[in-house]
Amino acid sequence: MRERIENKQAEIAVVGLGYIGLPTAVMFANSGFNVIGYEIRREVVEKISSGTAHIVEPEINELLQKAIKSGRLKVTSDPEDIKGKDIYIICVQTPLREDKTPNLEYLKSAVKTVAKAMKKGSLVIIESTVPPLTTVRMAELIEDLTGFKAGRDFYMVHAPERVMPGRIFKELVYNSRILGGITKESADLAEILYRAFVKGQIFKTDSITSEMVKLMENTFRDVNIALANEFAFLAHQYGINVFEAIELANTHPRVKIHVPGIGVGGHCLPKDPYLLLSSAKEDFGLIEKAREINESMPLMAKDLLFDAFRMINLPPEEAVVTVLGLAYKGNSDDTRNSPAYAFIEVIKDDVKEVRSYDPYVDGTHKTLEEAVKGSDAIVIATDHSQFKWLNWEELRKLMRNKIIVDGRHIIDRPPKGFIFKGIGRGEY
Numbered sequence: 001m002r003e004r005i006e007n008k009q010a011e012i013a014v015v016g017l018g019y020i021g022l023p024t025a026v027m028f029a030n031s032g033f034n035v036i037g038y039e040i041r042r043e044v045v046e047k048i049s050s051g052t053a054h055i056v057e058p059e060i061n062e063l064l065q066k067a068i069k070s071g072r073l074k075v076t077s078d079p080e081d082i083k084g085k086d087i088y089i090i091c092v093q094t095p096l097r098e099d100k101t102p103n104l105e106y107l108k109s110a111v112k113t114v115a116k117a118m119k120k121g122s123l124v125i126i127e128s129t130v131p132p133l134t135t136v137r138m139a140e141l142i143e144d145l146t147g148f149k150a151g152r153d154f155y156m157v158h159a160p161e162r163v164m165p166g167r168i169f170k171e172l173v174y175n176s177r178i179l180g181g182i183t184k185e186s187a188d189l190a191e192i193l194y195r196a197f198v199k200g201q202i203f204k205t206d207s208i209t210s211e212m213v214k215l216m217e218n219t220f221r222d223v224n225i226a227l228a229n230e231f232a233f234l235a236h237q238y239g240i241n242v243f244e245a246i247e248l249a250n251t252h253p254r255v256k257i258h259v260p261g262i263g264v265g266g267h268c269l270p271k272d273p274y275l276l277l278s279s280a281k282e283d284f285g286l287i288e289k290a291r292e293i294n295e296s297m298p299l300m301a302k303d304l305l306f307d308a309f310r311m312i313n314l315p316p317e318e319a320v321v322t323v324l325g326l327a328y329k330g331n332s333d334d335t336r337n338s339p340a341y342a343f344i345e346v347i348k349d350d351v352k353e354v355r356s357y358d359p360y361v362d363g364t365h366k367t368l369e370e371a372v373k374g375s376d377a378i379v380i381a382t383d384h385s386q387f388k389w390l391n392w393e394e395l396r397k398l399m400r401n402k403i404i405v406d407g408r409h410i411i412d413r414p415p416k417g418f419i420f421k422g423i424g425r426g427e428y
């Protein structure tokens, strides 16, 4: 197996062609491996086969077309096509259920598909983010289904993805990588494999540690954002601009306060703290409290908006509100767990009409002007670059009442002629 990987003769199947699976399949194919991408959504397979990615990511279509043209990347939705491969890389989602417990059904179903297809000696890699202990449990599931013995008849590794949407192809190469093997040999083999394109450092450990590392990274960010959000909340009470305070605090060499805002979205940060806690018997409560703070941020934006309505005696039920940005982060089309939707949800029953506009995502309106015409308030929910350079003078003329609520600190100096409110902008 070692030589087969070193010589790039090892055949790879990537299971799940989403935000991580597709770029990973493309990278391995362009590094010289024969790769088959397996995806149950047929329409996605068709789109990818024609050389167009179903996700927005810089460089993806060029790199995908290169991989397909070279003949090294094929895609399928037929499980027969992934039989007998040397390596299986599972990149499926691990979302939360309504009650915030992990839903591992996609992962289990992918593992079952792999168990049916794999051969003795295969290396199975899970890139999905999973609760601690999951990789060991999935190895046991494979043992049950195949009769193989983990560590002897097959290798298994948790290799968490750590890339940020919008920078995936750079970060796949330059970020460091954690490889958690259920045996040392498993991690050693995965190291040779990932070296095909990873230029960052590679650290090897056991699978429970790597599962924990991945969850700790995102929980670190989530808890830090919650702290910044709490500072924003306090800044309103003390009547100061939290962004000025943060900038000044961050001049201290050991302080790096995050950015407060209307909420924390995406497929990772809102869920990973719950995955981290899900396998534990007890905890101190900090992580859950941080989640609670971040999940309450759309309500802070609502309070600011309704304050503004009160200032002009506008009954909320007569108000038309335009939400600018639906993606969970700037310059992206990704709307997974976007706080923009959470915000719309908390205001929609109290106002007359909610409109939305996003240059990357289908909203209620196709153009900014249409979305703003006759509206009473603009609420900025995403930090798209375009929104930094809006012609406020023109937009003001289109609006009925002139309210701005900045949920993403896009506006530094409030434009003239508006009632301006912003999360953390207690001074206005």
Ligand code: SAJ
Pocket (backbone or CB within 6 Å): 129, 161, 162, 163, 164, 165, 217, 218, 221, 225, 258, 259, 260, 261, 262, 263, 264, 265, 266, 267, 268, 269, 328, 329, 330
């Ligand atoms: N956000 C804030 N304040 C901040 C930073 C972010 O409110 O100071 C918000 C963003 O607006 C966004 C959300 O948090 O709604 C998450 O955005 P993000 O840019 O922090 O992260 P993701 O979800 O795009 O990617 C994260 C990354 N993890 C870390 O930076 C620790 C990425 O490296 C991971 O690979 C990814 O999660 C993942 O897949 O786990």
